[in-house]
Amino acid sequence: MEVIICPNAKRVGEVAAAKAARIAAPIGAKVVLGVATGSSPVQTFTELARLANAGELDLSEASAFALDEYVGIAKGHPESYHEIIRKTVTEPMGLDPARVHVPNGFADDLPAACVAYEEAIKAAGGVDIQFLGVGSNGHIGFNEPTSSLSSRTRIKTLAARTREDNARFFDSIDQVPRHCLTQGLGTIMDARHVILVATGPGKAHAIAQVVEGPITAMYPGSVLQLHQHATIVVDEEAAAELSLVDYYKQTYANLPDWQRLDV
Numbered sequence: 488m489e490v491i492i493c494p495n496a497k498r499v500g501e502v503a504a505a506k507a508a509r510i511a512a513p514i515g516a517k518v519v520l521g522v523a524t525g526s527s528p529v530q531t532f533t534e535l536a537r538l539a540n541a542g543e544l545d546l547s548e549a550s551a552f553a554l555d556e557y558v559g560i561a562k563g564h565p566e567s568y569h570e571i572i573r574k575t576v577t578e579p580m581g582l583d584p585a586r587v588h589v590p591n592g593f594a595d596d597l598p599a600a601c602v603a604y605e606e607a608i609k610a611a612g613g614v615d616i617q618f619l620g621v622g623s624n625g626h627i628g629f630n631e632p633t634s635s636l637s638s639r640t641r642i643k644t645l646a647a648r649t650r651e652d653n654a655r656f657f658d659s660i661d662q663v664p665r666h667c668l669t670q671g672l673g674t675i676m677d678a679r680h681v682i683l684v685a686t687g688p689g690k691a692h693a694i695a696q697v698v699e700g701p702i703t704a705m706y707p708g709s710v711l712q713l714h715q716h717a718t719i720v721v722d723e724e725a726a727a728e729l730s731l732v733d734y735y736k737q738t739y740a741n742l743p744d745w746q747r748l749d750v
């Protein structure tokens with residue numbers, strides 16, 4: 488794992504976007520992005536959009552696959568992940584909406600929608616760069632604690648803590664859906680590169696468990712320790728419970744020239 492500790496949230500977005508742009512450059516216009524909802528990656532997406540609009544990153548034929556979607560919330564609902572991805576990814580980055588995919592949480596046959604989603608990812612050639620946030624309970628996507636480490640896209644029941652965390656986006660907690668469709672941990676692990684971003688003190692414990700804890704389904708993000716190309720970009724607050732902070736900072740400060748990010 489590569490762990491990069493930044494002074495603030497804005498810098499997290501800049502560094503994560505620069506890392507993604509570095510990975511995307513040799514892939515070219517047809518890069519396949521894995522995109523996440525939540526507040527964490529918003530700055531990264533804003534910066535990616537800036538790079539794309541400035542002609543520094545070619546997303547002209549890019550595809551995107553979202554991690555997850557609530558079950559039972561219509562596509563146009565402001566809190567549907569369809570809508571959030573449209574606002575934070577598709578429009579600012581100028582992606583062709585036909586190439587932006589979100590699991591269909593409103594399908595009559597949800598298991599079939601999950602299978603179709605896996606097939607669509609495969610048909611696109613797999614995800615090149617998967618962006619992730621992390622839940623305060625260590626979930627990635629909506630893979631709640633005890634998720635199979637090899638799971639595929641499926642229906643999940645949201646943990647009470649996740650519903651409490653996400654209640655801020657709804658009028659009351661009763662409106663937060665109880666179920667979702669989410670890419671599995673196995674699906675996420677198939678991405679060729681993974682970039683996880685986290686900011687703020689509320690993520691400090693989850694980050695410590697994901698990066699330095701044992702690999703366990705109790706902190707689903709810890710499966711990323713098995714990924715060959717996982718980059719974790721955090722601010723000082725989210726890094727607060729890591730034990731090897733000095734090592735991560737020294738490593739980043741002393742990167743060889745060819746690995747340095749131009750930010």
Ligand code: GLP
Pocket residue numbers: 523524525526527528554555619620621622623627628629649653
């Ligand atoms: C949500 C999403 C995750 C996201 C996480 C953290 O429930 N399903 O993909 O990473 O919770 O959200 P935030 O970044 O707003 O803290």
